[in-house]
Amino acid sequence: MSGDRSQEATVASAQTPVLEVRGLSVATPDGVPLVHDVSFGLAPGERLSLIGESGSGKSLTSFALTGLLPEGLVASGSVLLDGVQVIGARERDLVPLRGRVASTVFQEPLTALDPLMRLGRQVAEPLRRHLGLRGDALRRAVLDALAEVGLPEPERIARAYSWEISGGQRQRVAIAAALACRPRLLIADEPTTALDVTVQADVLSLLERLVADRGMSLLFVSHDLAVVSRMAQRALVLRAGRVVEEGPIARLLSEPREPYTAELVRSARELDAALEVR
Numbered sequence: 001m002s003g004d005r006s007q008e009a010t011v012a013s014a015q016t017p018v019l020e021v022r023g024l025s026v027a028t029p030d031g032v033p034l035v036h037d038v039s040f041g042l043a044p045g046e047r048l049s050l051i052g053e054s055g056s057g058k059s060l061t062s063f064a065l066t067g068l069l070p071e072g073l074v075a076s077g078s079v080l081l082d083g084v085q086v087i088g089a090r091e092r093d094l095v096p097l098r099g100r101v102a103s104t105v106f107q108e109p110l111t112a113l114d115p116l117m118r119l120g121r122q123v124a125e126p127l128r129r130h131l132g133l134r135g136d137a138l139r140r141a142v143l144d145a146l147a148e149v150g151l152p153e154p155e156r157i158a159r160a161y162s163w164e165i166s167g168g169q170r171q172r173v174a175i176a177a178a179l180a181c182r183p184r185l186l187i188a189d190e191p192t193t194a195l196d197v198t199v200q201a202d203v204l205s206l207l208e209r210l211v212a213d214r215g216m217s218l219l220f221v222s223h224d225l226a227v228v229s230r231m232a233q234r235a236l237v238l239r240a241g242r243v244v245e246e247g248p249i250a251r252l253l254s255e256p257r258e259p260y261t262a263e264l265v266r267s268a269r270e271l272d273a274a275l276e277v278r
């Protein structure tokens, strides 16, 4: 009987949408709208991208999903994360969701990592808090998490500080910490923009592999259409805080309906062509 019930619970959780966003808006304290009426959903294992030029509201939208908006900004509408309402929730009700249900990897790993704390402790933190691991089990889980993101010599990296390793390695450590507790959703906000071009491709391959192997849902935030078309199946195009177009990426690239999307596609192609000429 209890076996049946636990099986039912697993099935129900696999079917619950990971994320359901309805009419999400973000405004300044004096009411200036920065994000307006954004809606979308993410099914288990689905990969969606938010694209748009700088300042279009991609980051504020992604911060609002886990209640991480900058001080003073106000979110309204509805964000159901694994069935839990994020808008208006108390901070102490959101903490258990971050890292456990949804994790964010940011553009600049230096801001995600504490320069005064050994990297191993930073990967250990979510494993201790969410999974209650201690002692040897915790040490092993930290080394496994570092090895899984392709870091050589995980023991050395665990003892190092963030300023002692390269930018690409730092982003791998940030990914290890974000994914240590096997969240259902990864929010990746321009995760390779701050990295050298040679390292970018490796980090994208790593994210692709982890998302596929674990059947995670992915919200991939980027201004770079080439990267987006590799990482996601569907995209929302944001402009000045509003969704102007959405659909499968192949269709957005071949038949953009909005002039703004067409412009994004055109500048991406121009950049590609310029690189080929060189």
Ligand SMILES: Nc1ncnc2c1ncn2[C@@H]1O[C@H](COP(=O)(O)OP(=O)(O)OP(=O)(O)O)[C@@H](O)[C@H]1O
Pocket: 028, 034, 052, 053, 054, 055, 056, 057, 058, 059, 060, 061, 070, 073, 223
């Ligand atoms: N704390 C804040 N207070 C007031 N306005 C803000 C704040 N943070 C962001 N904004 C404004 O909100 C708009 C959307 O910003 P957001 O960072 O979401 O854009 P973005 O599309 O992620 O751009 P980028 O790719 O440059 O990060 C911008 O006009 C930005 O100036």
